Amino acid sequence: KAGVTQTPRYLIKTRGQQVTLSCSPISGHRSVSWYQQTPGQGLQFLFEYFSETQRNKGNFPGRFSGRQFSNSRSEMNVSTLELGDSALYLCASSSRLGTDTQYFGPGTRLTVL
Amino acid sequence: DQQVKQNSPSLSVQEGRISILNCDYTNSMFDYFLWYKKYPAEGPTFLISISSIKDKNEDGRFTVFLNKSAKHLSLHIVPSQPGDSAVYFCAADASGAGSYQLTFGKGTKLSVIP
Numbered sequence: 001k002a003g004v005t006q007t008p009r010y011l012i013k014t015r016g017q018q019v020t021l022s023c024s025p026i027s028g029h030r031s032v033s034w035y036q037q038t039p040g041q042g043l044q045f046l047f048e049y050f051s052e053t054q055r056n057k058g059n060f061p062g063r064f065s066g067r068q069f070s071n072s073r074s075e076m077n078v079s080t081l082e083l084g085d086s087a088l089y090l091c092a093s094s095s096r097l098g099t100d101t102q103y104f105g106p107g108t109r110l111t112v113l
Numbered sequence: 114d115q116q117v118k119q120n121s122p123s124l125s126v127q128e129g130r131i132s133i134l135n136c137d138y139t140n141s142m143f144d145y146f147l148w149y150k151k152y153p154a155e156g157p158t159f160l161i162s163i164s165s166i167k168d169k170n171e172d173g174r175f176t177v178f179l180n181k182s183a184k185h186l187s188l189h190i191v192p193s194q195p196g197d198s199a200v201y202f203c204a205a206d207a208s209g210a211g212s213y214q215l216t217f218g219k220g221t222k223l224s225v226i227p
Contacts, residue, residue: 042219042220104149
């Protein structure tokens with residue numbers, strides 16, 4: 001089975017712009033979660049989607065949003081980018097709702113200048 | 114307020130010896146605990162997990178111990194190998210309470226010296 005794929009792998013944006021990141025889960029997995037990793041805060045949960053519905057949401061401002069498509073692929077959008085949004089954004093897929101052995105993708109490294 | 118804490122940012126161990134990575138948590142609702150390993154430029158890889166109804170889970174060279182009363186868990190790697198050098202993250206969720214989001218510690222960088 002192919003693993004979780006994320007595109008793009010690297011991205012550079014400027015303050016005020018918006019960005020969309022993409023995640024393709026493992027085939028057959030219906031749950032997709034997004035995490036932000038920064039040196040200061042570590043890995044923090046953003047949100048989880050299951051069957052196109054957001055099931056859980058972390059403590060992030062409304063500038064962070066996401067969606068899931070009928071094929072389970074997911075996108076994450078960040079609007080009005082701030083310098084502090086520079087981070088590694090990780091996507092994880094699971095065969096069912098929950099954290100039961102989530103499989104992570106390699107991440108998208110976002111740099112905001 | 115960090116609910117999952119890994120107080121040692123780094124750990125160095127000789128090859129063949131035991132590596133012990135520690136993790137403390139504060140949220141008593143957590144009932145499922147996982148360890149992930151992360152190499153540079155890769156996403157975290159699931160290593161081993163333990164449910165709160167158990168106090169030990171073993172998988173090959175990896176054993177996780179859970180002490181619920183102390184809200185403490187540890188990962189033992191025996192024997193340690195150079196390929197084990199990576200950042201290890203402890204994570205927890207409260208799935209029994211309907212919370213399916215992982216809360217991570219900040220990680221411990223393990224270096225296994227040949």
